[in-house]
Amino acid sequence: MPGKIADNNLADKGRRSYEWAASRMGIVEKIRAINESSQLLAGFRLGFCLHITKETSVLVMAAKSLGADIAICSANPLSAQDDIAAFLYNRGVNVYAWRGETESEYQQCILDVLAFRPAIITDDGGDLHSMAHQQEAKDIVGGTEETTSGVKRLVALERASRLLYPIVAVNNARTKYLFDNRHGTGQSTLDGILRATGILLAGKNIVVCGYGWVGKGVATRAKGMGAIVTVTEVDPIKAIEAKMDGFEVMRMSDAAPVGDVFVTCTGQTCVIRKEHFLKMKDAVILANAGHFDVEIDIESLYNISRYQPVQISPNIERFDVNGKRLFLLSKGRVVNLVAAEGHPPEVMALSFANQLLSILYITKNHDTMEVKVHSVPEQIDQDVGSYALDSMGIKIDQMIEEQEHYQHSS
Numbered sequence: 001m002p003g004k005i006a007d008n009n010l011a012d013k014g015r016r017s018y019e020w021a022a023s024r025m026g027i028v029e030k031i032r033a034i035n036e037s038s039q040l041l042a043g044f045r046l047g048f049c050l051h052i053t054k055e056t057s058v059l060v061m062a063a064k065s066l067g068a069d070i071a072i073c074s075a076n077p078l079s080a081q082d083d084i085a086a087f088l089y090n091r092g093v094n095v096y097a098w099r100g101e102t103e104s105e106y107q108q109c110i111l112d113v114l115a116f117r118p119a120i121i122t123d124d125g126g127d128l129h130s131m132a133h134q135q136e137a138k139d140i141v142g143g144t145e146e147t148t149s150g151v152k153r154l155v156a157l158e159r160a161s162r163l164l165y166p167i168v169a170v171n172n173a174r175t176k177y178l179f180d181n182r183h184g185t186g187q188s189t190l191d192g193i194l195r196a197t198g199i200l201l202a203g204k205n206i207v208v209c210g211y212g213w214v215g216k217g218v219a220t221r222a223k224g225m226g227a228i229v230t231v232t233e234v235d236p237i238k239a240i241e242a243k244m245d246g247f248e249v250m251r252m253s254d255a256a257p258v259g260d261v262f263v264t265c266t267g268q269t270c271v272i273r274k275e276h277f278l279k280m281k282d283a284v285i286l287a288n289a290g291h292f293d294v295e296i297d298i299e300s301l302y303n304i305s306r307y308q309p310v311q312i313s314p315n316i317e318r319f320d321v322n323g324k325r326l327f328l329l330s331k332g333r334v335v336n337l338v339a340a341e342g343h344p345p346e347v348m349a350l351s352f353a354n355q356l357l358s359i360l361y362i363t364k365n366h367d368t369m370e371v372k373v374h375s376v377p378e379q380i381d382q383d384v385g386s387y388a389l390d391s392m393g394i395k396i397d398q399m400i401e402e403q404e405h406y407q408h409s410s
């Protein structure tokens with residue numbers, strides 16, 4: 001069986017985690033049940049580049065039971081959960097992933113997924129799409145993208161007229177970003193910080209960089225745990241929004257001497273950099289929730305540190321900047337996936353329901369889809385919302401005829 005994983009003996013542990021996640025991801029299970037008899041993915045090779053978590057295993061197993069052949073690698077060198085990788089490998093998925101890949105191993109795993117010659121690729125961050133484009137992507141008829149940073153890269157390819165196949169931007173479905181980016185990352189980022197450090201959040205000054213969907217989630221959850229939250233932004237409207245949501249808003253250079261914990265949530269590079277490190281208090285904590293490890297300028301942190309960083313525990317490194325201790329979590333990589341286990345299953349059920357339905361949509365429509373970045377079809381977004389409400393046992397009103405008419409009257 002082609003693939004490369006850390007330890008096959010972990011498969012049974014992975015199976016139990018899969019079963020636990022599946023029990024909380026009824027929406028994906030429902031889509032699987034509705035479509036299983038028609039085997040819509042039979043004959044399709046899918047290539048996945050996703051964080052290998054128990055929730056991802058629910059998506060993979062659902063796609064597999066609809067007939068797909070699947071190869072998967074991890075969307076981050078540090079985020080793969082080895083038990084889940086072993087479980088999937090034992091279920092006939094070509095898995096190329098283990099926790100703690102080097103940068104070159106990470107790239108090789110992506111190449112291995114492309115060597116599987118997938119027809120549809122599902123990515124989180126755009127590394128698989130990017131590599132597919134370097135190889136001219138001859139077998140690929142379409143793809144999906146899970147996160148904001150990945151969609152940004154694909155839109156850039158489209159603008160440069162270099163996009164080679166249609167993409168469905170799953171991130172941009174309302175049933176994705178309103179819940180995954182905000183509630184999922186909000187909760188799991190604090191989970192990651194707490195698992196890594198065990199600190200008390202109440203009374204701490206927490207600086208949240210970026211007040212997009214992820215930043216809103218992190219700021220709100222931190223406030224809920226008693227932290228005093230400051231937001232930094234570059235978008236004036238988001239900044240007003242943060243202010244009116246009850247947060248302090250200031251420039252990073254002003255927030256640097258104030259914060260006890262800093263969390264980057266921007267999808268941008270060098271958001272916290274040398275000039276900021278130099279102003280920070282002793283014993284501050286630096287964490288990143290954005291997709292790439294570029295938001296905290298780690299290179300300059302290494303350069304200005306008086307000593308080699310000291311590894312305090314698996315997810316904490318201590319730097320020394322002018323006699324002040326700065327603690328970096330998870331090497332500046334997505335803290336919720338490296339120090340914790342990523343989003344809760346309930347939220348990934350929404351994201352992965354969008355993924356599965358978008359993959360099915362591509363199988364049916366790729367011949368006629370324009371080569372561009374598409375929104376998730378509105379019907380899919382609505383269906384995912386309805387399935388979610390059903391799974392929660394919530395009923396909502398429907399517009400009566402008079403209201404439909406009123407809505408559309410001039």
Ligand SMILES: NC(=O)c1ccc[n+]([C@@H]2O[C@H](COP(=O)([O-])OP(=O)(O)OC[C@H]3O[C@@H](n4cnc5c(N)ncnc54)[C@H](O)[C@@H]3O)[C@@H](O)[C@H]2O)c1
Pocket residue numbers: 147148149150177180181185209210211212213214215232233234235238265266267268271289290291292334335336337343
């Ligand atoms: N950790 C996770 O599990 C997870 C989940 C979803 C998204 N993400 C990633 O998180 C990042 C943010 O995603 P999002 O959906 O919130 O994006 P978004 O576009 O909604 O928000 C980003 C915000 O950051 C602001 N910003 C940009 N540069 C800034 C700077 N220098 N200083 C302060 N603010 C700045 C922008 O104005 C914007 O409001 C992306 O990299 C995305 O891929 C991570």
